[in-house]
Amino acid sequence: MGGGADGVAYFGNLETVSKKAVSFLKKQGYVKSMINWGDKFSLWPVHLMTSCCGTEFAAASGPRFDLERLGFLPFGGPRQTNLIVIEGTTTLKMARSVRIVWEQMPAPKWVIAMGACAMDGGIFYDSYNTVPAKDIVPIDIFLAGCPPRPEALARAVVMLQESIVKNRPPAADIQVTAAPATPGPKDVVEAVSK
Amino acid sequence: MIQILSLLMSVSLVSFIEYILPPILYIIVFPGLIVVLLMLFFMIWLERKVAAKTQLRFGPLYVSKRFGGVIQTVADLIRFSFQEFIIPAGADVFAYIQAPGLLMAFGLLPLIFIPVGPYYANIFPANYSLLIVVPLIIITPIYVILLGWASDNKFSFVGSMREAFLVISYEIPLILSILSMILLYGSVNAINGVSFQIGRGIPGIVLNPIAAFLFLVVMIRTTGRFPFEISEAESEVVMGPYTEYSALFFGIGMSLPYIELYSFSLLFSVLFLGGWWPIVPSAAAASGVVGGLLLPGLVVFIKALIVMAFLVFLRAVYPRYRIDQAITVGWDQAVYLGFAAVALSMALVWSGLV
Amino acid sequence: MTGRKNNRIKGHVDALATGFKYLAEPNRMTLNYPDESMNLKDNYRGFFAVKDKTCIGCSLCEIVCPPKAISMLDLTDAGGKKKKRPMIDWGLCIFCYFCVDICPTDAFQTSQVHDKAFYSETEYQTVHGEPMQYPYDYSKRPDYKEIYESFHDVAPDDPSAGSKKVVPKFDKKRGIKYEHPGQP
Ligand code: SF4
Numbered sequence: 001m002g003g004g005a006d007g008v009a010y011f012g013n014l015e016t017v018s019k020k021a022v023s024f025l026k027k028q029g030y031v032k033s034m035i036n037w038g039d040k041f042s043l044w045p046v047h048l049m050t051s052c053c054g055t056e057f058a059a060a061s062g063p064r065f066d067l068e069r070l071g072f073l074p075f076g077g078p079r080q081t082n083l084i085v086i087e088g089t090t091t092l093k094m095a096r097s098v099r100i101v102w103e104q105m106p107a108p109k110w111v112i113a114m115g116a117c118a119m120d121g122g123i124f125y126d127s128y129n130t131v132p133a134k135d136i137v138p139i140d141i142f143l144a145g146c147p148p149r150p151e152a153l154a155r156a157v158v159m160l161q162e163s164i165v166k167n168r169p170p171a172a173d174i175q176v177t178a179a180p181a182t183p184g185p186k187d188v189v190e191a192v193s194k
Numbered sequence: 195m196i197q198i199l200s201l202l203m204s205v206s207l208v209s210f211i212e213y214i215l216p217p218i219l220y221i222i223v224f225p226g227l228i229v230v231l232l233m234l235f236f237m238i239w240l241e242r243k244v245a246a247k248t249q250l251r252f253g254p255l256y257v258s259k260r261f262g263g264v265i266q267t268v269a270d271l272i273r274f275s276f277q278e279f280i281i282p283a284g285a286d287v288f289a290y291i292q293a294p295g296l297l298m299a300f301g302l303l304p305l306i307f308i309p310v311g312p313y314y315a316n317i318f319p320a321n322y323s324l325l326i327v328v329p330l331i332i333i334t335p336i337y338v339i340l341l342g343w344a345s346d347n348k349f350s351f352v353g354s355m356r357e358a359f360l361v362i363s364y365e366i367p368l369i370l371s372i373l374s375m376i377l378l379y380g381s382v383n384a385i386n387g388v389s390f391q392i393g394r395g396i397p398g399i400v401l402n403p404i405a406a407f408l409f410l411v412v413m414i415r416t417t418g419r420f421p422f423e424i425s426e427a428e429s430e431v432v433m434g435p436y437t438e439y440s441a442l443f444f445g446i447g448m449s450l451p452y453i454e455l456y457s458f459s460l461l462f463s464v465l466f467l468g469g470w471w472p473i474v475p476s477a478a479a480a481s482g483v484v485g486g487l488l489l490p491g492l493v494v495f496i497k498a499l500i501v502m503a504f505l506v507f508l509r510a511v512y513p514r515y516r517i518d519q520a521i522t523v524g525w526d527q528a529v530y531l532g533f534a535a536v537a538l539s540m541a542l543v544w545s546g547l548v
Numbered sequence: 549m550t551g552r553k554n555n556r557i558k559g560h561v562d563a564l565a566t567g568f569k570y571l572a573e574p575n576r577m578t579l580n581y582p583d584e585s586m587n588l589k590d591n592y593r594g595f596f597a598v599k600d601k602t603c604i605g606c607s608l609c610e611i612v613c614p615p616k617a618i619s620m621l622d623l624t625d626a627g628g629k630k631k632k633r634p635m636i637d638w639g640l641c642i643f644c645y646f647c648v649d650i651c652p653t654d655a656f657q658t659s660q661v662h663d664k665a666f667y668s669e670t671e672y673q674t675v676h677g678e679p680m681q682y683p684y685d686y687s688k689r690p691d692y693k694e695i696y697e698s699f700h701d702v703a704p705d706d707p708s709a710g711s712k713k714v715v716p717k718f719d720k721k722r723g724i725k726y727e728h729p730g731q732p
């Protein structure tokens with residue numbers, strides 16, 4: 001596919017112009033509040049189940065707790081979503097996947113760390129093979145419980161919506177340059193620095 | 195001099211109102227872009243809401259509690275509009291960017307050639323409308339394949355290959371079903387088809403139920419509704435051809451099936467549901483925009499809405515076919531049903547029953 | 549062969565009929581969460597806090613806690629006497645209630661609050677008070693007196709306090725439904 005270089009020639013300039021236009025638009029107050037409103041009611045989490053908290057995540061989307069009421073629609077591809085719910089333990093292998101999926105998501109993105117395992121390690125606090133989620137990606141909301149009830153996930157989503165409306169920037173924007181304080185195992189450091 | 199000028203002006207005004215304004219309105223307002231946009235917002239919301247209701251839950255609600263979350267799609271659109279647009283490193287950038295635009299253009303094009311009222315013949319040439327609509331409807335999958343090829347992703351590629359397989363297996367039934375209606379109506383002009391149905395007082399779905407059923411199935415297949423949502427099967431190939439698309443371009447990709455759904459449903463109500471049947475404009479009314487286009491168009495639109503609502507409801511009922519099952523149904527049953535539909539039409543015409 | 553085909557057609561018709569039935573008859577079992585919340589059973593295990601007066605500082609809870617969510621603090625009370633008190637890290641606690649069961653003096657004040665989320669680590673890390681080290685380092689124990697003062701004896705605030713409380717009921721015909729206990 002030799003079109004790559006041509007494409008840059010065609011669209012390189014257009015890209016900078018459009019980026020400038022978008023950043024100008026985003027600075028306007030009414031546009032910002034409109035975007036916030038759109039983000040608030042369109043939090044689509046990506047399907048990424050790392051551990052057993054995923055069952056409660058499924059229950060939260062089921063008929064009994066139905067988070068689609070809040071505009072929360074679990075979706076297949078990471079490119080179309082803007083929220084990632086880390087559902088419990090992240091083993092070293094899964095940590096790499098989480099990081100890759102997070103990198104694949106487009107810019108305004110949020111992360112919810114669900115369950116004790118994703119917060120400080122929970123029952124696997126001293127396991128040789130798990131990583132606390134906050135060492136993998138910047139996290140916006142921490143959700144306690146083992147597993148948290150679906151209502152608790154709903155509470156996390158509601159809190160995230162509140163923070164979006166209050167213009168609190170996503171954690172990804174704050175910590176993107178700062179390396180994690182304690183990077184953890186070597187594999188994850190590699191995955192993070194990639 | 196002044197008299198001549200004023201005459202010219204009045205003539206040009208008349209010609210503007212008579213000859214230039216209607217096509218523009220037809221393309222931009224109804225059944226063109228604006229109605230398409232509103233229909234899109236409404237249909238995507240309705241799909242989620244109907245699926246939710248059938249599954250004992252609420253669906254989108256909190257975005258506007260009093261109206262049951264009707265503006266959910268608007269929130270999604272705003273979110274998509276201001277998201278980062280990612281171009282994958284390995285993508286063929288030119289094709290990657292132009293494919294959704296072309297897809298959209300070719301998805302919208304058939305709308306121009308589907309008459310929604312007898313006045314249509316004054317705006318666009320209507321004599322070969324069915325002959326033009328069929329290839330235009332069939333051409334969009336080529337751009338879906340381009341989409342998958344350009345994004346340099348194996349899931350996109352598998353998804354677009356599936357689309358290609360399915361298109362090939364369901365093209366013949368589509369053509370056969372429309373062909374049988376053409377045989378029956380004795381014309382490739384859809385307006386004649388509607389006058390045939392109104393004249394006999396029997397809608398096409400009663401005259402040739404096999405063709406109607408077949409058209410419905412092909413419609414479900416082409417627009418990717420369940421149970422034929424195979425090329426975008428979430429649990430198998432992520433998002434199919436649209437896997438790599440983010441931001442507004444994904445919005446375009448996802449709205450395409452609904453636009454196709456819209457044009458197919460308009461065609462279905464014209465061919466099979468009697469078109470603008472309860473409203474039979476007289477010759478005088480048919481020569482005006484309101485009597486000849488808007489009122490009949492409204493009737494056709496309402497019929498199309500009902501068809502669309504039924505098709506999006508299928509999401510709540512069906513799982514999805516495996517690709518080989520779908521292809522088997524296409525070649526094993528749909529094609530023969532198509533021949534049966536043509537035979538039925540021929541029998542009806544030759545026996546002189548209609 | 550025909551039998552199978554007939555079954556297949558019947559299956560389609562049945563599926564559509566069932567779908568229409570549920571569509572026509574709103575039979576929702578959804579809890580409208582931020583507006584309503586469920587009244588849980590009495591023994592539901594939610595967040596809990598330590599009653600400072602009752603605790604005797606025996607450290608049993610620290611010993612029994614499986615993920616080591618509890619660590620004992622060395623504190624000095626108003627009279628200058630030394631005392632030990634447990635602190636809980638919600639980022640580790642798995643709500644097994646071993647600590648509550650083992651406590652000889654019933655010093656834990658339990659609640660049914662279960663839907664708490666936190667914006668940052670400092671909000672829940674009552675034990676560590678600073679980002680956790682990897683691997684886990686227990687030797688670090690800064691002065692947690694202040695944090696403890698703000699946490700003990702205080703039942704965790706209920707985020708869904710303002711919502712309508714409902715009781716889930718099982719109905720043979722409708723499945724799960726919710727009743728408002730306040731209303732007749
Ligand atoms: S917090 Fe509990 S339920 Fe969740 S992943 Fe960890 S062990 Fe499993």
Ligand code: SF4
Pocket residue numbers: 612613614615616617618636640641642643644645646647648
């Ligand atoms: S409930 Fe279990 S995990 Fe939590 S503090 Fe008590 S003993 Fe530890």
Ligand code: SF4
Pocket residue numbers: 598602603604605606607608609610633634647650651652653654655656
């Ligand atoms: S077991 Fe009870 S009395 Fe002993 S330290 Fe823990 S809370 Fe205090």
